[in-house]
Amino acid sequence: MRRAVITLASIVLVLVAALVVIAVNGDNSGDNKSAAAPEESTAGPTPVQTLPPDEGDYVAPAKYVALPGGAEKVGDLPVKFPHSPEGAASMAVASARNAWSFDPAEVKAGILTYASDRYRDAMAASAEDGAKGNREFAGVPGAGPIPPGATLNAWPIGVKWAAVGSNTVDxxxxxxxxSVPGEGAEPKTTLVVVPGRAVWESGDWKGDATDPKPLPDPVDIGTAKFNEDGWKAIQEGDRL
Known part of the structure; x- marks a missing residue:
């Protein structure tokens, strides 16, 4: 498997339901000032480094986590997560999974479901750009019909979190x-680390802006580095 390191440039509004790089000009200090509308960028995540295939024997994850589900759903998207760090992580995982879509309506639905109130409208306006970025990431033309056989799927394999307070979790x-750009093409698999901040808002976890920090290199599950970097393997039913 070939892997790519994904970087998100500038100050990023890390709502993973959008996958749109956004420079946030608002005040994130947590006071009552309104956040300025984010500046949109049509640029999606950019692979900047390709790493060689992993070598060696499979190394079992040292830690597993069975994240709690949402108590309700909005459409197909789970909501009403427990008021705990694990609940915050579960929201972030659900948002990340939904974000990788060619369909602007699906991307927008994730934004409306998981974005914090102060960024929801601005992010929803970026849904078309998010879907376009996903198409380009997968090697699909940015406009027009999706080629037959083209697919894009994201599978969350690891998670870690740090509680900033009872109502904020990074x-x-x-x-x-x-991804597959079309019939007959070889699948491309990319490992991606997506950062986010979850805030407790109106009885549920929502995605909010976070300060930019250096991201760890993505590593595959089943490697020693996965454990060394402190990842928890995500257990979902009988699957990892």
């Missing part, structure tokens, strides 16, 4: 993203 989600 989360990192490790994803294995597989």
């Amino acid at each position: 989360v990192l989600v490790l994803l294995r993203v597989t």
